[in-house]
Amino acid sequence: MKKEQVVNCQFSAWYPIFKKHTIKSLILPLPQNVIDYLLDDGTLVVSGSDQNTQPRRTDNSDSEDQEDVQWSDDETTTTVTAPEFPEFTSKVLEAINSLGGRVFPKLNWSAPRDANWIALNSSLQCCSLADIFLLFKSSDFITHDLTQPFLQCSDQDSPDPVIKYELVLRKWSELIPGGEFRCFVKENKLIAISQRDYTQYYPHILTQEEQVSQAIQVFFSQNVQYNFLDEDFVFDVYRDSQGKVWLIDLNPFGEVTDSLLFTWDELTSGGEVAQHQQEGPTFRFTTSEVTVQPSPCLSYRIPRDFVDLSAGEDAYKLIDFLKLRKTQQEDSEEEEEEGNAPP
Numbered sequence: 001m002k003k004e005q006v007v008n009c010q011f012s013a014w015y016p017i018f019k020k021h022t023i024k025s026l027i028l029p030l031p032q033n034v035i036d037y038l039l040d041d042g043t044l045v046v047s048g049s050d051q052n053t054q055p056r057r058t059d060n061s062d063s064e065d066q067e068d069v070q071w072s073d074d075e076t077t078t079t080v081t082a083p084e085f086p087e088f089t090s091k092v093l094e095a096i097n098s099l100g101g102r103v104f105p106k107l108n109w110s111a112p113r114d115a116n117w118i119a120l121n122s123s124l125q126c127c128s129l130a131d132i133f134l135l136f137k138s139s140d141f142i143t144h145d146l147t148q149p150f151l152q153c154s155d156q157d158s159p160d161p162v163i164k165y166e167l168v169l170r171k172w173s174e175l176i177p178g179g180e181f182r183c184f185v186k187e188n189k190l191i192a193i194s195q196r197d198y199t200q201y202y203p204h205i206l207t208q209e210e211q212v213s214q215a216i217q218v219f220f221s222q223n224v225q226y227n228f229l230d231e232d233f234v235f236d237v238y239r240d241s242q243g244k245v246w247l248i249d250l251n252p253f254g255e256v257t258d259s260l261l262f263t264w265d266e267l268t269s270g271g272e273v274a275q276h277q278q279e280g281p282t283f284r285f286t287t288s289e290v291t292v293q294p295s296p297c298l299s300y301r302i303p304r305d306f307v308d309l310s311a312g313e314d315a316y317k318l319i320d321f322l323k324l325r326k327t328q329q330e331d332s333e334e335e336e337e338e339g340n341a342p343p
């Protein structure tokens with residue numbers, strides 16, 4: 001996979017080409033100070049902040065660099081108020097409103113799918129910039145977009161193309177996971193289709209195997225084939241309850257993209273799947289409850305430090321930490337009973 005293929009799969013590169021066939025979206029340039037904030041590990045997002053619903057302007061410029069650090073009574077905790085971005089906040093709010101008030105946020109390539117556990121509703125649905133920041137700052141996928149977009153490219157010796165970072169806001173749509181499929185295109189031929197959420201068994205895919213495959217093939221030949229900037233790529237689709245197919249996303253053809261129910265060996269030149277062109281694409285899906293596999297995002301549901309701590313000798317530190325939490329909880333319950341709890 002070459003750096004150019006990664007560049008071509010940025011949202012702003014493919015959206016204008018396939019606008020008619022995908023979910024309505026808006027693209028906003030991401031200011032450098034917002035990028036810096038997203039990459040700054042030390043700044044916390046303070047939940048409950050209403051800064052995004054009522055953007056406050058202190059002077060004529062965006063004075064984001066200033067962080068307001070408030071020390072709480074408890075010596076062990078600090079509350080760092082997130083910096084404000086008045087101009088950017090207004091633009092984002094305007095965009096969210098024009099998309100119906102609820103959006104699905106992404107950067108140039110990725111959505112913060114690994115961070116949905118942190119959102120109150122465990123969903124990527126956002127109504128404000130604070131919602132977006134919370135997800136973005138908790139996501140390794142977003143950090144990857146910002147810091148290492150060309151990590152797995154074969155042409156490492158060539159200079160990295162300059163990337164203009166963008167916040168993508170997509171109109172929120174209730175997509176049923178059983179309707180999502182990933183399609184692999186090699187030399188402009190659709191060689192393979194995989195159920196996107198292979199962690200579940202969806203009986204309707206089994207019973208409608210032929211219709212699903214046909215609908216995707218027709219969508220590909222009518223709307224996608226020869227229209228994209230590369231001849232090797234991966235595209236994701238959604239087949240709605242009326243059988244209409246929508247484009248959801250485009251990804252590079254290579255290891256950086258999850259090959260789901262295929263392996264990259266199978267999909268690349270020497271592989272079996274890549275050679276079976278005549279009969280159409282190979283279609284794979286989970287065929288019974290027995291073949292269900294665990295979700296690849298499971299490891300993202302608890303903070304990485306906890307995962308590390310739970311392995312090897314450090315497991316004892318985790319146990320100590322949990323015991324400490326329990327004692328603290330019991331203490332505060334006792335205090336509450338005694339009527340001493342803080343308001």
Ligand SMILES: Nc1ncnc2c1ncn2[C@@H]1O[C@H](COP(=O)(O)OP(=O)(O)OP(=O)(O)O)[C@@H](O)[C@H]1O
Pocket residue numbers: 023103104106109110111112113141170171172173174175177180196236248249251258
């Ligand atoms: N507009 C939307 N509204 C609600 N959910 C959405 C929307 N767009 C995408 N999704 C859901 O989020 C999932 C991930 O979306 P998307 O493919 O854009 O993210 P991604 O980070 O590029 O993922 P990948 O790296 O696997 O391609 C989709 O499979 C779909 O279930």
